[in-house]
Amino acid sequence: MINRRDFLKNTAKGIAGIALPLAAFEIFNPGKLFADKSDSSKVRYVFLIDTYKCVGCGMCVKACKHENEIPYDANVTRTWVERYVMTKEGETFADTPKGARDGFTTSRIDLGGGKFQDIRQKDIEKAFFVPKLCNQCENPPCVQVCPVGATYQAPDGVVMVDRTWCIGCGYCIMGCPYGVRFFHPVYHTAEKCNFCYHRITKGLKTACVQACPFGARQLGNIKDPADPVTKIIMTERVGILKEEYGTKPQAFYLGLDREVK
Amino acid sequence: MQELIYEVQPMKSHVFRPLWVVIGLVALVLIARFFYVPKSFGVHERGYMYGWYRAANVDDWNKVTVKYQGTDYCKDCHSDKYESIMTTPHAIIPCEDCHGPAIGHPSDPPKLPIDKSRGLCLRCHSRLDYPTSGRSKIRGIDPDKHNPDIECVMCHNPHKPSLEGLK
Numbered sequence: 001m002i003n004r005r006d007f008l009k010n011t012a013k014g015i016a017g018i019a020l021p022l023a024a025f026e027i028f029n030p031g032k033l034f035a036d037k038s039d040s041s042k043v044r045y046v047f048l049i050d051t052y053k054c055v056g057c058g059m060c061v062k063a064c065k066h067e068n069e070i071p072y073d074a075n076v077t078r079t080w081v082e083r084y085v086m087t088k089e090g091e092t093f094a095d096t097p098k099g100a101r102d103g104f105t106t107s108r109i110d111l112g113g114g115k116f117q118d119i120r121q122k123d124i125e126k127a128f129f130v131p132k133l134c135n136q137c138e139n140p141p142c143v144q145v146c147p148v149g150a151t152y153q154a155p156d157g158v159v160m161v162d163r164t165w166c167i168g169c170g171y172c173i174m175g176c177p178y179g180v181r182f183f184h185p186v187y188h189t190a191e192k193c194n195f196c197y198h199r200i201t202k203g204l205k206t207a208c209v210q211a212c213p214f215g216a217r218q219l220g221n222i223k224d225p226a227d228p229v230t231k232i233i234m235t236e237r238v239g240i241l242k243e244e245y246g247t248k249p250q251a252f253y254l255g256l257d258r259e260v261k
Numbered sequence: 262m263q264e265l266i267y268e269v270q271p272m273k274s275h276v277f278r279p280l281w282v283v284i285g286l287v288a289l290v291l292i293a294r295f296f297y298v299p300k301s302f303g304v305h306e307r308g309y310m311y312g313w314y315r316a317a318n319v320d321d322w323n324k325v326t327v328k329y330q331g332t333d334y335c336k337d338c339h340s341d342k343y344e345s346i347m348t349t350p351h352a353i354i355p356c357e358d359c360h361g362p363a364i365g366h367p368s369d370p371p372k373l374p375i376d377k378s379r380g381l382c383l384r385c386h387s388r389l390d391y392p393t394s395g396r397s398k399i400r401g402i403d404p405d406k407h408n409p410d411i412e413c414v415m416c417h418n419p420h421k422p423s424l425e426g427l428k
Contacts, residue, residue: 055396057384103384127391152314155306162318198325
Protein backbone atom coordinates (compact mmCIF):
# COMPACT_ATOMS: atom_id res chain seq x y z
CA MET A 1 0.00 0.00 0.00
CA ILE A 2 1.45 3.33 -1.06
CA ASN A 3 1.26 6.02 1.55
CA ARG A 4 1.13 9.74 1.07
CA ARG A 5 4.77 10.27 2.05
CA ASP A 6 6.06 7.78 -0.54
CA PHE A 7 3.71 9.10 -3.19
CA LEU A 8 4.96 12.68 -2.78
CA LYS A 9 8.58 11.56 -2.62
CA ASN A 10 8.32 9.49 -5.78
CA THR A 11 6.43 12.20 -7.63
CA ALA A 12 9.13 14.77 -6.79
CA LYS A 13 11.87 12.37 -7.86
CA GLY A 14 10.07 11.51 -11.08
CA ILE A 15 9.51 15.13 -12.08
CA ALA A 16 13.13 16.03 -11.29
CA GLY A 17 14.29 13.08 -13.34
CA ILE A 18 12.19 14.04 -16.37
CA ALA A 19 12.91 17.78 -16.18
CA LEU A 20 16.70 17.40 -16.29
CA PRO A 21 17.04 15.67 -19.68
CA LEU A 22 14.35 17.92 -21.21
CA ALA A 23 16.52 20.96 -20.47
CA ALA A 24 19.17 19.42 -22.67
CA PHE A 25 16.71 19.28 -25.59
CA GLU A 26 16.35 23.05 -25.82
CA ILE A 27 17.09 22.91 -29.58
CA PHE A 28 13.62 21.44 -30.04
CA ASN A 29 11.93 24.24 -28.13
CA PRO A 30 9.78 26.01 -30.75
CA GLY A 31 9.28 29.01 -28.47
CA LYS A 32 13.00 29.66 -28.52
CA LEU A 33 13.28 28.89 -32.21
CA PHE A 34 10.85 31.59 -33.27
CA ALA A 35 11.51 34.01 -30.43
CA ASP A 36 14.02 36.24 -32.18
CA LYS A 37 12.99 36.04 -35.80
CA SER A 38 12.32 39.76 -35.72
CA ASP A 39 14.66 41.48 -38.14
CA SER A 40 16.67 44.03 -36.20
CA SER A 41 19.69 44.28 -38.53
CA LYS A 42 20.24 47.60 -40.26
CA VAL A 43 22.05 46.15 -43.27
CA ARG A 44 20.76 43.93 -46.07
CA TYR A 45 23.29 43.53 -48.84
CA VAL A 46 21.95 43.38 -52.40
CA PHE A 47 23.59 43.37 -55.81
CA LEU A 48 22.79 45.29 -58.96
CA ILE A 49 24.00 44.20 -62.40
CA ASP A 50 23.69 46.34 -65.51
CA THR A 51 23.84 44.02 -68.52
CA TYR A 52 24.00 46.99 -70.92
CA LYS A 53 27.32 48.06 -69.40
CA CYS A 54 28.96 44.62 -69.23
CA VAL A 55 31.45 44.08 -72.07
CA GLY A 56 32.45 40.55 -71.12
CA CYS A 57 36.06 41.35 -70.18
CA GLY A 58 35.93 38.90 -67.27
CA MET A 59 38.11 41.04 -65.01
CA CYS A 60 35.55 40.42 -62.25
CA VAL A 61 36.05 36.65 -62.50
CA LYS A 62 39.82 36.98 -62.40
CA ALA A 63 39.72 39.30 -59.39
CA CYS A 64 37.22 37.07 -57.58
CA LYS A 65 39.38 33.98 -58.00
CA HIS A 66 42.46 35.76 -56.64
CA GLU A 67 40.64 37.50 -53.81
CA ASN A 68 38.76 34.43 -52.60
CA GLU A 69 41.57 31.90 -53.07
CA ILE A 70 39.79 29.75 -55.63
CA PRO A 71 42.45 27.72 -57.52
CA TYR A 72 42.97 29.70 -60.70
CA ASP A 73 43.08 26.85 -63.18
CA ALA A 74 40.34 24.73 -61.62
CA ASN A 75 37.15 25.03 -63.65
CA VAL A 76 35.13 26.38 -60.73
CA THR A 77 34.38 29.98 -59.86
CA ARG A 78 32.19 31.95 -57.48
CA THR A 79 31.14 34.38 -60.18
CA TRP A 80 31.08 34.10 -63.94
CA VAL A 81 29.91 35.92 -67.06
CA GLU A 82 27.58 34.39 -69.63
CA ARG A 83 27.35 35.42 -73.27
CA TYR A 84 23.99 35.25 -75.05
CA VAL A 85 23.73 35.49 -78.81
CA MET A 86 20.30 35.36 -80.46
CA THR A 87 20.15 34.93 -84.22
CA LYS A 88 17.58 36.29 -86.64
CA GLU A 89 16.35 32.69 -87.14
CA GLY A 90 15.36 32.66 -83.47
CA GLU A 91 18.18 30.45 -82.22
CA THR A 92 19.81 31.22 -78.87
CA PHE A 93 23.42 30.46 -78.09
CA ALA A 94 24.95 30.85 -74.66
CA ASP A 95 28.42 30.11 -73.40
CA THR A 96 30.82 30.91 -70.59
CA PRO A 97 34.25 29.45 -71.38
CA LYS A 98 36.15 28.97 -68.07
CA GLY A 99 33.44 31.14 -66.50
CA ALA A 100 34.85 34.00 -68.63
CA ARG A 101 37.98 34.05 -66.48
CA ASP A 102 39.89 35.18 -69.58
CA GLY A 103 37.02 37.20 -71.02
CA PHE A 104 35.42 36.78 -74.43
CA THR A 105 38.07 37.34 -77.07
CA THR A 106 36.45 35.56 -80.03
CA SER A 107 33.07 35.56 -81.74
CA ARG A 108 33.08 31.74 -81.75
CA ILE A 109 30.52 30.32 -79.33
CA ASP A 110 31.81 27.50 -77.13
CA LEU A 111 29.26 24.69 -77.58
CA GLY A 112 31.15 22.38 -75.20
CA GLY A 113 32.95 19.16 -76.00
CA GLY A 114 35.56 21.06 -78.01
CA LYS A 115 32.97 22.27 -80.54
CA PHE A 116 32.68 25.90 -81.54
CA GLN A 117 30.25 27.78 -83.70
CA ASP A 118 30.94 31.08 -85.36
CA ILE A 119 27.91 33.26 -85.94
CA ARG A 120 28.11 35.81 -88.73
CA GLN A 121 27.67 39.40 -87.67
CA LYS A 122 24.69 39.90 -90.00
CA ASP A 123 22.83 36.95 -88.44
CA ILE A 124 22.93 38.38 -84.92
CA GLU A 125 19.64 39.81 -83.73
CA LYS A 126 20.81 40.63 -80.22
CA ALA A 127 23.79 39.71 -78.12
CA PHE A 128 24.94 40.67 -74.68
CA PHE A 129 26.78 39.56 -71.54
CA VAL A 130 25.25 38.62 -68.20
CA PRO A 131 27.40 38.45 -65.06
CA LYS A 132 26.21 35.87 -62.54
CA LEU A 133 26.92 35.37 -58.87
CA CYS A 134 25.13 34.20 -55.74
CA ASN A 135 21.74 35.89 -55.40
CA GLN A 136 21.91 35.76 -51.57
CA CYS A 137 18.21 34.79 -51.67
CA GLU A 138 15.86 35.90 -48.93
CA ASN A 139 14.56 32.30 -48.89
CA PRO A 140 17.75 30.38 -49.67
CA PRO A 141 16.90 26.77 -50.61
CA CYS A 142 20.57 25.81 -50.17
CA VAL A 143 20.32 26.66 -46.49
CA GLN A 144 17.07 24.77 -45.97
CA VAL A 145 18.54 21.53 -47.26
CA CYS A 146 21.75 21.60 -45.21
CA PRO A 147 21.40 18.72 -42.73
CA VAL A 148 24.07 19.94 -40.30
CA GLY A 149 23.68 23.72 -40.10
CA ALA A 150 26.92 24.37 -41.99
CA THR A 151 25.42 26.85 -44.41
CA TYR A 152 23.38 29.71 -43.11
CA GLN A 153 22.18 33.22 -43.65
CA ALA A 154 23.86 35.93 -41.64
CA PRO A 155 21.61 38.71 -40.27
CA ASP A 156 22.74 41.00 -43.14
CA GLY A 157 21.41 38.54 -45.72
CA VAL A 158 24.68 36.99 -46.89
CA VAL A 159 24.59 33.21 -47.18
CA MET A 160 27.84 31.61 -46.07
CA VAL A 161 29.37 28.17 -45.56
CA ASP A 162 31.06 27.03 -42.36
CA ARG A 163 34.02 25.03 -43.70
CA THR A 164 34.68 23.41 -40.33
CA TRP A 165 31.11 22.19 -40.09
CA CYS A 166 30.35 21.19 -43.72
CA ILE A 167 30.29 17.42 -44.24
CA GLY A 168 30.45 17.67 -48.04
CA CYS A 169 27.13 15.94 -48.74
CA GLY A 170 26.44 18.26 -51.68
CA TYR A 171 22.71 18.75 -51.01
CA CYS A 172 23.13 22.52 -51.21
CA ILE A 173 24.92 22.25 -54.56
CA MET A 174 21.94 20.29 -55.90
CA GLY A 175 19.46 22.57 -54.13
CA CYS A 176 20.60 25.89 -55.61
CA PRO A 177 18.44 26.69 -58.66
CA TYR A 178 21.10 29.11 -59.92
CA GLY A 179 24.03 26.69 -59.85
CA VAL A 180 26.28 29.05 -57.94
CA ARG A 181 27.65 26.39 -55.57
CA PHE A 182 30.49 23.96 -56.10
CA PHE A 183 33.01 21.94 -54.11
CA HIS A 184 36.18 23.82 -53.22
CA PRO A 185 39.01 21.81 -54.81
CA VAL A 186 41.27 22.30 -51.76
CA TYR A 187 38.93 22.22 -48.77
CA HIS A 188 36.44 19.72 -50.26
CA THR A 189 33.56 21.64 -48.73
CA ALA A 190 30.70 23.52 -50.37
CA GLU A 191 31.82 26.88 -51.72
CA LYS A 192 29.92 29.91 -52.91
CA CYS A 193 30.03 33.65 -53.41
CA ASN A 194 29.63 35.49 -50.11
CA PHE A 195 29.80 39.03 -51.55
CA CYS A 196 33.48 39.13 -50.39
CA TYR A 197 32.27 39.22 -46.80
CA HIS A 198 35.74 40.11 -45.49
CA ARG A 199 35.72 43.21 -47.71
CA ILE A 200 32.17 44.50 -47.41
CA THR A 201 32.20 44.34 -43.61
CA LYS A 202 35.27 46.64 -43.71
CA GLY A 203 33.43 49.09 -45.97
CA LEU A 204 35.26 48.00 -49.12
CA LYS A 205 33.66 47.03 -52.42
CA THR A 206 33.59 43.38 -53.42
CA ALA A 207 36.56 42.31 -55.55
CA CYS A 208 34.35 41.97 -58.66
CA VAL A 209 32.75 45.39 -58.21
CA GLN A 210 36.15 47.01 -57.74
CA ALA A 211 37.66 45.22 -60.75
CA CYS A 212 34.85 46.17 -63.15
CA PRO A 213 35.96 49.18 -65.22
CA PHE A 214 32.47 49.79 -66.57
CA GLY A 215 30.36 49.92 -63.41
CA ALA A 216 28.31 46.93 -64.52
CA ARG A 217 28.34 45.52 -61.00
CA GLN A 218 27.32 47.35 -57.85
CA LEU A 219 26.81 46.39 -54.23
CA GLY A 220 24.15 48.09 -52.14
CA ASN A 221 22.27 48.09 -48.86
CA ILE A 222 18.54 47.78 -49.55
CA LYS A 223 17.68 48.96 -46.02
CA ASP A 224 19.29 52.35 -46.64
CA PRO A 225 16.89 54.51 -48.69
CA ALA A 226 19.71 56.92 -49.55
CA ASP A 227 21.88 54.18 -51.08
CA PRO A 228 22.28 54.83 -54.83
CA VAL A 229 21.77 51.12 -55.58
CA THR A 230 18.58 51.06 -53.52
CA LYS A 231 17.31 54.07 -55.44
CA ILE A 232 17.89 52.32 -58.78
CA ILE A 233 16.19 49.12 -57.59
CA MET A 234 13.22 51.07 -56.28
CA THR A 235 12.75 53.43 -59.21
CA GLU A 236 13.93 51.58 -62.31
CA ARG A 237 12.83 48.45 -64.13
CA VAL A 238 14.88 45.64 -62.63
CA GLY A 239 14.54 41.92 -63.12
CA ILE A 240 15.49 38.91 -61.04
CA LEU A 241 16.39 35.37 -62.03
CA LYS A 242 13.95 32.44 -61.73
CA GLU A 243 11.30 34.35 -59.80
CA GLU A 244 8.96 31.34 -60.06
CA TYR A 245 11.08 29.41 -57.55
CA GLY A 246 10.03 31.75 -54.74
CA THR A 247 13.59 32.12 -53.51
CA LYS A 248 13.41 35.95 -53.51
CA PRO A 249 16.86 36.50 -55.08
CA GLN A 250 18.60 39.73 -54.08
CA ALA A 251 20.72 40.22 -57.20
CA PHE A 252 18.84 42.64 -59.45
CA TYR A 253 19.43 42.96 -63.18
CA LEU A 254 18.97 45.90 -65.51
CA GLY A 255 18.30 44.78 -69.08
CA LEU A 256 17.45 41.18 -68.31
CA ASP A 257 16.21 39.13 -71.27
CA ARG A 258 13.69 36.30 -71.07
CA GLU A 259 16.29 33.94 -72.52
CA VAL A 260 18.51 34.47 -69.47
CA LYS A 261 17.86 31.71 -66.98
CA MET B 262 -18.43 -5.12 1.81
CA GLN B 263 -14.97 -6.47 1.83
CA GLU B 264 -12.21 -3.90 1.59
CA LEU B 265 -9.97 -4.41 -1.40
CA ILE B 266 -6.33 -4.49 -0.52
CA TYR B 267 -3.73 -4.36 -3.22
CA GLU B 268 -0.21 -5.39 -2.54
CA VAL B 269 2.14 -3.20 -4.56
CA GLN B 270 4.65 -5.55 -6.09
CA PRO B 271 8.16 -4.16 -6.51
CA MET B 272 8.84 -4.07 -10.29
CA LYS B 273 11.13 -6.82 -11.43
CA SER B 274 14.74 -5.85 -12.11
CA HIS B 275 14.64 -7.41 -15.60
CA VAL B 276 12.23 -4.62 -16.56
CA PHE B 277 14.47 -1.87 -15.20
CA ARG B 278 17.76 -3.14 -16.58
CA PRO B 279 17.18 -2.28 -20.29
CA LEU B 280 15.55 1.00 -19.21
CA TRP B 281 18.75 2.00 -17.39
CA VAL B 282 20.74 1.13 -20.49
CA VAL B 283 18.57 3.37 -22.65
CA ILE B 284 18.69 6.22 -20.14
CA GLY B 285 22.46 5.81 -19.94
CA LEU B 286 22.82 6.00 -23.72
CA VAL B 287 20.68 9.13 -23.94
CA ALA B 288 22.72 10.74 -21.15
CA LEU B 289 25.93 9.80 -22.95
CA VAL B 290 24.75 11.36 -26.22
CA LEU B 291 23.69 14.54 -24.42
CA ILE B 292 27.02 14.79 -22.57
CA ALA B 293 28.96 14.20 -25.80
CA ARG B 294 26.81 16.79 -27.55
CA PHE B 295 27.46 19.30 -24.79
CA PHE B 296 31.23 19.06 -25.31
CA TYR B 297 31.26 18.60 -29.11
CA VAL B 298 28.87 21.33 -30.26
CA PRO B 299 30.56 24.77 -30.20
CA LYS B 300 29.21 27.35 -27.78
CA SER B 301 28.03 29.76 -30.48
CA PHE B 302 26.14 27.06 -32.39
CA GLY B 303 22.44 27.62 -32.24
CA VAL B 304 19.46 29.42 -33.66
CA HIS B 305 20.21 33.02 -34.65
CA GLU B 306 18.40 36.00 -36.17
CA ARG B 307 16.95 34.29 -39.25
CA GLY B 308 15.27 31.56 -37.23
CA TYR B 309 15.69 27.81 -37.28
CA MET B 310 15.26 27.34 -41.04
CA TYR B 311 17.88 29.85 -42.20
CA GLY B 312 19.74 30.89 -39.08
CA TRP B 313 20.85 27.62 -37.46
CA TYR B 314 24.64 27.86 -37.43
CA ARG B 315 27.87 28.49 -35.58
CA ALA B 316 27.95 32.27 -35.13
CA ALA B 317 31.74 32.31 -34.72
CA ASN B 318 32.04 31.34 -38.40
CA VAL B 319 31.10 34.89 -39.40
CA ASP B 320 34.33 36.05 -37.74
CA ASP B 321 36.26 33.31 -39.56
CA TRP B 322 35.12 34.78 -42.88
CA ASN B 323 35.95 38.30 -41.73
CA LYS B 324 39.55 37.20 -41.19
CA VAL B 325 40.14 36.43 -44.89
CA THR B 326 42.96 38.61 -46.23
CA VAL B 327 42.02 41.54 -48.45
CA LYS B 328 44.19 41.21 -51.59
CA TYR B 329 42.92 43.94 -53.91
CA GLN B 330 43.71 47.31 -52.36
CA GLY B 331 42.08 49.63 -54.90
CA THR B 332 43.41 52.43 -57.08
CA ASP B 333 43.49 54.89 -54.16
CA TYR B 334 46.19 52.72 -52.59
CA CYS B 335 48.44 53.23 -55.66
CA LYS B 336 47.91 56.88 -56.46
CA ASP B 337 50.11 58.50 -53.81
CA CYS B 338 53.41 56.76 -54.63
CA HIS B 339 52.69 56.39 -58.36
CA SER B 340 51.12 59.81 -58.78
CA ASP B 341 52.82 60.37 -62.18
CA LYS B 342 51.33 57.18 -63.63
CA TYR B 343 48.00 57.81 -61.93
CA GLU B 344 47.66 61.35 -63.25
CA SER B 345 48.68 60.44 -66.79
CA ILE B 346 46.24 57.54 -67.11
CA MET B 347 43.44 59.63 -65.63
CA THR B 348 43.45 61.79 -68.77
CA THR B 349 42.85 58.79 -71.05
CA PRO B 350 39.91 56.47 -71.74
CA HIS B 351 41.76 53.85 -69.67
CA ALA B 352 41.11 55.92 -66.53
CA ILE B 353 38.18 53.63 -65.74
CA ILE B 354 40.43 50.57 -65.43
CA PRO B 355 41.61 49.89 -61.86
CA CYS B 356 45.42 49.58 -61.62
CA GLU B 357 45.21 46.09 -60.18
CA ASP B 358 43.33 44.71 -63.19
CA CYS B 359 46.63 44.66 -65.10
CA HIS B 360 49.19 44.90 -62.27
CA GLY B 361 47.65 42.26 -60.04
CA PRO B 362 46.54 42.48 -56.40
CA ALA B 363 48.77 44.88 -54.42
CA ILE B 364 48.63 42.86 -51.18
CA GLY B 365 51.97 43.25 -49.39
CA HIS B 366 53.35 45.69 -51.97
CA PRO B 367 55.72 47.56 -51.70
CA SER B 368 57.50 45.55 -48.95
CA ASP B 369 56.68 42.08 -50.26
CA PRO B 370 56.57 41.86 -53.25
CA PRO B 371 58.63 45.00 -54.06
CA LYS B 372 57.58 44.73 -57.73
CA LEU B 373 54.19 43.63 -58.94
CA PRO B 374 54.13 41.32 -61.96
CA ILE B 375 52.52 43.22 -64.84
CA ASP B 376 50.28 41.30 -67.21
CA LYS B 377 51.40 42.62 -70.61
CA SER B 378 49.88 39.76 -72.58
CA ARG B 379 47.87 40.17 -75.75
CA GLY B 380 45.06 38.22 -74.10
CA LEU B 381 44.60 40.90 -71.46
CA CYS B 382 44.00 43.62 -74.06
CA LEU B 383 41.75 41.38 -76.13
CA ARG B 384 39.35 40.97 -73.21
CA CYS B 385 37.93 44.33 -74.28
CA HIS B 386 39.53 45.14 -77.64
CA SER B 387 38.75 42.00 -79.61
CA ARG B 388 35.97 43.40 -81.77
CA LEU B 389 32.52 41.98 -80.94
CA ASP B 390 29.71 44.02 -82.44
CA TYR B 391 27.01 42.98 -80.03
CA PRO B 392 23.95 45.22 -80.14
CA THR B 393 22.72 46.43 -76.72
CA SER B 394 26.05 45.55 -75.12
CA GLY B 395 28.68 48.09 -74.11
CA ARG B 396 31.19 45.93 -75.96
CA SER B 397 30.11 47.32 -79.34
CA LYS B 398 31.13 50.82 -78.22
CA ILE B 399 34.76 49.85 -77.58
CA ARG B 400 37.26 50.30 -80.38
CA GLY B 401 38.36 46.80 -81.29
CA ILE B 402 40.40 44.74 -83.68
CA ASP B 403 40.16 41.29 -85.23
CA PRO B 404 42.87 39.42 -83.30
CA ASP B 405 43.43 37.01 -86.20
CA LYS B 406 44.22 39.83 -88.62
CA HIS B 407 45.70 42.66 -86.55
CA ASN B 408 49.43 41.78 -86.08
CA PRO B 409 48.59 38.34 -84.66
CA ASP B 410 52.16 37.45 -83.69
CA ILE B 411 53.22 40.40 -81.56
CA GLU B 412 52.23 41.77 -78.20
CA CYS B 413 50.00 44.85 -78.17
CA VAL B 414 52.45 46.71 -75.90
CA MET B 415 55.07 46.62 -78.69
CA CYS B 416 53.20 49.53 -80.32
CA HIS B 417 50.54 50.69 -77.85
CA ASN B 418 51.11 52.26 -74.46
CA PRO B 419 48.33 51.10 -72.12
CA HIS B 420 48.77 54.26 -70.01
CA LYS B 421 48.34 56.41 -73.15
CA PRO B 422 46.17 54.23 -75.35
CA SER B 423 45.13 56.76 -78.00
CA LEU B 424 46.46 55.96 -81.46
CA GLU B 425 48.39 59.23 -81.40
CA GLY B 426 50.41 57.79 -78.51
CA LEU B 427 51.80 54.93 -80.58
CA LYS B 428 55.37 54.16 -79.68
